[in-house]
Amino acid sequence: MPDTSAITKIVGVAGLPRSGKDTLAELFVENGYYGVSLGDIVRDASRIRHADSPDPISVANMTETSNWLRGEKGADFALKEAFERFDKSTGEGNSYKGLIVWSIRAPAEVDFILDHNGQLIWLESSDNKRLERAQRDRRPGEPEWTLENLKAQEALQWVPQPNIPEESQMNISYVKSKATLVYSNDSDSIDAFKEDAKKLVKSL
Numbered sequence: 001m002p003d004t005s006a007i008t009k010i011v012g013v014a015g016l017p018r019s020g021k022d023t024l025a026e027l028f029v030e031n032g033y034y035g036v037s038l039g040d041i042v043r044d045a046s047r048i049r050h051a052d053s054p055d056p057i058s059v060a061n062m063t064e065t066s067n068w069l070r071g072e073k074g075a076d077f078a079l080k081e082a083f084e085r086f087d088k089s090t091g092e093g094n095s096y097k098g099l100i101v102w103s104i105r106a107p108a109e110v111d112f113i114l115d116h117n118g119q120l121i122w123l124e125s126s127d128n129k130r131l132e133r134a135q136r137d138r139r140p141g142e143p144e145w146t147l148e149n150l151k152a153q154e155a156l157q158w159v160p161q162p163n164i165p166e167e168s169q170m171n172i173s174y175v176k177s178k179a180t181l182v183y184s185n186d187s188d189s190i191d192a193f194k195e196d197a198k199k200l201v202k203s204l
Contacts (some may be wrong), residue, residue, distance in 0.1 A: 008098050011121065013103075015185075024123060032096055033099060035102070106169070110175050185197075
């Protein structure tokens with residue numbers, strides 16, 4: 001497991017796609033935290049692993065990539081990468097209030113954060129609101145989103161899938177069940193969400 005001796009505080013952010021994880025995490029970074037998106041680590045690998053696919057970073061392809069990486073490198077591979085980046089930055093003389101990691105999707109990530117007295121925030125957002133955001137802000141390499149395919153692909157991460165070692169998989173239901181704080185984001189205005197969320201950031 002990573003060495004946390006240089007970190008005073010660890011905060012994790014989790015939630016279903018387009019629930020506002022990036023936006024909330026950015027507020028922590030603006031408030032003095034070092035930030036790493038575990039989703040970006042997997043997304044970069046998925047673009048390479050599924051380069052021949054028309055949608056290399058679909059939820060389905062990212063789930064497959066994440067499970068493969070956990071099988072190859074260990075269940076905590078993304079956290080290790082996050083801590084390596086944090087250590088590199090602090091080794092260059094930078095200082096932070098703590099470490100914010102987001103797109104938490106695996107039990108190993110949750111357990112590590114909570115075992116080190118960290119906070120785990122679950123962002124709750126309605127399916128229709130998340131679909132609206134996904135359609136409006138579709139990333140290159142993602143499929144055309146409908147509510148049906150959004151829910152179908154998310155089901156791949158909700159509980160462990162058969163015929164794959166459970167420790168190598170995502171388990172969003174476990175992540176949600178372990179959240180120390182649930183925060184709602186169904187706002188139509190990103191600015192309104194940010195103003196409200198700033199209070200949360202300052203309280204932790």
